[in-house]
Amino acid sequence: MIWFRLAFKNLIRRKTRSILTVLGVAIAIAVLYSLFQFQQGYQSQLKGELGALGAHVMVVPKGCPYEAATIALHGGKWPRYMDEGLLKDVKADPGVAEAAGVIMDAVFAPGNKNVILLGIDEDYMKLRPAWRINGHWFDSDSSVIMGPTAAQEAGVKVGDIWNVPEKNVRLQVVGVLNRTNTQDDGFVFVPRKTLQRMSGLDGKLVLILVKARHVERTDDLVASLRASEVDMNVFPLSELLGTITSLMASTRVFVSAIILIAVILGGVGVLNTVLMAVFERTKEIGMMKAMGGSRGDIFKLVWAETILTAVIGGLTGVLVALVSSRLVEALIRGMIPYAPKGSLIGFAFPTLAMCIVLSLVLGLVAGFYPAFRAASIRPVEAIKAE
Amino acid sequence: MRSDEVRSQITEARSQNCGQDPAVQARSLTRTYRRGAEKIKALKGIDLDIKCGEFVGVVGHSGAGKTTLLNLIGLMDRPTEGKLGVLGTDVTRRAVRLDALRRKNIGFVFQEFYLMPTLTATENVLLPTMWGKARDMTGSGSAIVDRVPSRDRAKKLLDLVGLGHRMTHKPSELSGGEMQRVAVARALVNSPRLLLADEPTGNLDTATRDGVFSLLLALNRDSGLTVIVATHDLGLESRFTRVVRLEDGAIVK
Numbered sequence: 001m002i003w004f005r006l007a008f009k010n011l012i013r014r015k016t017r018s019i020l021t022v023l024g025v026a027i028a029i030a031v032l033y034s035l036f037q038f039q040q041g042y043q044s045q046l047k048g049e050l051g052a053l054g055a056h057v058m059v060v061p062k063g064c065p066y067e068a069a070t071i072a073l074h075g076g077k078w079p080r081y082m083d084e085g086l087l088k089d090v091k092a093d094p095g096v097a098e099a100a101g102v103i104m105d106a107v108f109a110p111g112n113k114n115v116i117l118l119g120i121d122e123d124y125m126k127l128r129p130a131w132r133i134n135g136h137w138f139d140s141d142s143s144v145i146m147g148p149t150a151a152q153e154a155g156v157k158v159g160d161i162w163n164v165p166e167k168n169v170r171l172q173v174v175g176v177l178n179r180t181n182t183q184d185d186g187f188v189f190v191p192r193k194t195l196q197r198m199s200g201l202d203g204k205l206v207l208i209l210v211k212a213r214h215v216e217r218t219d220d221l222v223a224s225l226r227a228s229e230v231d232m233n234v235f236p237l238s239e240l241l242g243t244i245t246s247l248m249a250s251t252r253v254f255v256s257a258i259i260l261i262a263v264i265l266g267g268v269g270v271l272n273t274v275l276m277a278v279f280e281r282t283k284e285i286g287m288m289k290a291m292g293g294s295r296g297d298i299f300k301l302v303w304a305e306t307i308l309t310a311v312i313g314g315l316t317g318v319l320v321a322l323v324s325s326r327l328v329e330a331l332i333r334g335m336i337p338y339a340p341k342g343s344l345i346g347f348a349f350p351t352l353a354m355c356i357v358l359s360l361v362l363g364l365v366a367g368f369y370p371a372f373r374a375a376s377i378r379p380v381e382a383i384k385a386e
Numbered sequence: 387m388r389s390d391e392v393r394s395q396i397t398e399a400r401s402q403n404c405g406q407d408p409a410v411q412a413r414s415l416t417r418t419y420r421r422g423a424e425k426i427k428a429l430k431g432i433d434l435d436i437k438c439g440e441f442v443g444v445v446g447h448s449g450a451g452k453t454t455l456l457n458l459i460g461l462m463d464r465p466t467e468g469k470l471g472v473l474g475t476d477v478t479r480r481a482v483r484l485d486a487l488r489r490k491n492i493g494f495v496f497q498e499f500y501l502m503p504t505l506t507a508t509e510n511v512l513l514p515t516m517w518g519k520a521r522d523m524t525g526s527g528s529a530i531v532d533r534v535p536s537r538d539r540a541k542k543l544l545d546l547v548g549l550g551h552r553m554t555h556k557p558s559e560l561s562g563g564e565m566q567r568v569a570v571a572r573a574l575v576n577s578p579r580l581l582l583a584d585e586p587t588g589n590l591d592t593a594t595r596d597g598v599f600s601l602l603l604a605l606n607r608d609s610g611l612t613v614i615v616a617t618h619d620l621g622l623e624s625r626f627t628r629v630v631r632l633e634d635g636a637i638v639k
Contacts, residue, residue, distance in 0.1 A: 294485040
């Protein structure tokens with residue numbers, strides 16, 4: 001411990017330089033932590049969102065599958081529709097246990113808030129056994145059920161009349177969902193026929209959610225649906241998860257390369273700082289040797305300084321990553337085609353441990369040469385040196 | 387008195403370790419340096435014997451070879467030619483590990499004090515105790531049984547050099563004379579058998595110089611510690627028990 005105390009005291013002798021070096025490492029580690037946690041958070045949140053769909057297979061109109069996924073998970077306006085008649089065909093497949101047709105629309109409420117409308121019927125309820133409605137199911141074409149967040153944002157409660165923005169339609173709030181902690185909390189649910197009429201999309205669907213009769217035979221069901229219908233995309237949700245995460249993985253290679261460069265630069269910064277400190281302290285190191293310090297002792301001391309710099313940098317980096325997680329998330333979300341909602345960068349001990357171990361390795365590697373140089377200083381020459 | 391305990395430890399070290407061996411025995415000791423293509427003989431085959439318990443002044447003008455001699459005796463350098471025995475060990479043998487021998491047996495005081503600016507007086511005194519392995523500090527090679535230094539020992543040493551009240555002060559809060567006293571305490575922390583001082587008063591004013599010199603003298607007189615001081619200060623010559631005068635790398639007296 002005394003080595004690290006002495007090393008720490010040496011570092012604080014040159015505060016500005018040490019702080020800048022620590023920052024160099026911290027930035028590299030912060031980027032690493034953020035990206036790694038983002039990847040992990042992305043995958044687990046995506047799994048959660050797909051699970052919340054309550055379906056095994058998704059049927060969407062032909063088009064970009066990522067757009068379809070975004071629509072299915074987060075709702076929105078998508079200028080691609082299927083004929084409602086396809087729902088009957090899907091339901092007729094013996095492998096299908098339940099199938100719910102959904103139409104979607106999005107409107108802007110005052111304050112520029114995006115309101116997602118989902119047109120559903122009783123079939124949708126069968127995919128949502130966990131739903132608890134405060135109020136009751138649709139009792140007329142002009143009733144509406146709201147997710148708790150949507151109700152809060154619209155400022156309505158059960159029994160109130162809600163004016164649908166942009167549509168000039170009045171609906172009565174017959175139910176508000178108890179919080180589900182899924183994307184449903186932010187949606188507004190309207191009878192399917194009502195939304196089709198309201199949006200001028202009679203007989204159209206955006207999405208069919210399918211629950212398989214036998215989960216283990218989902219692949220057979222997908223094959224069967226694909227064979228029967230050519231005008232739609234049929235995705236098992238597991239495949240969607242794989243497709244989206246592999247898309248993310250391909251970007252990871254580039255980002256990892258950038259992080260690697262940042263980490264190397266951080267290491268070179270540490271090496272440079274400690275090497276400069278060694279040159280400046282030649283006389284002092286000579287004195288330590290005159291006092292009996294061996295090559296190994298001096299090596300250990302300088303190495304301890306480097307390791308300390310790198311590890312403090314690593315810890316600061318994790319802290320920076322956690323503090324700036326919202327900002328980083330917002331930046332990354334803006335750059336990728338689909339991102340799950342909810343917090344993606346959080347605290348995780350394994351990632352923290354990985355970052356600290358990496359900082360330690362960085363310190364060990366970057367510190368080797370300066371420590372070797374310091375250990376090689378000859379006391380006689382050092383004390384004579386000007 | 388605490389400082390008496392330290393003195394008695396140093397005395398004990400001397401009596402147990404010096405034995406019949408001379409503190410320093412040099413024969414035809416030569417040290418040559420290279421400066422580019424030029425060869426400079428800093429020491430030209432000197433013969434020298436210093437007994438245990440002596441208080442020796444190595445005097446001479448700048449460039450006479452004083453520091454070179456002290457560096458060789460202090461095991462910071464190896465001679466180019468000749469033989470050198472320090473405390474009974476032939477240190478010209480390549481197999482001898484100079485740093486371990488130095489750590490256990492030799493205390494150094496420099497003209498520039500080389501105190502660590504971020505450490506307190508106590509921590510500076512204890513600095514040499516962190517070097518080397520524990521066995522060096524407790525091993526049979528040492529004479530003083532209680533070789534494991536502690537804050538208590540640092541306090542005793544600072545008391546001995548008259549700085550018991552400055553234990554927690556950093557070098558920037560000490561005067562030049564006080565810093566040199568801390569450096570003397572630091573040189574004594576591993577209970578050395580030989581204390582070497584290279585121009586220890588060179589950076590001090592006359593009054594402070596006398597104080598530091600008197601301290602070295604007292605350590606020799608009261609504890610019997612072998613002290614070798616290199617100086618170009620002619621005013622100090624009369625106070626040594628023996629003077630070795632160097633001129634141009636050779637002993638002239």
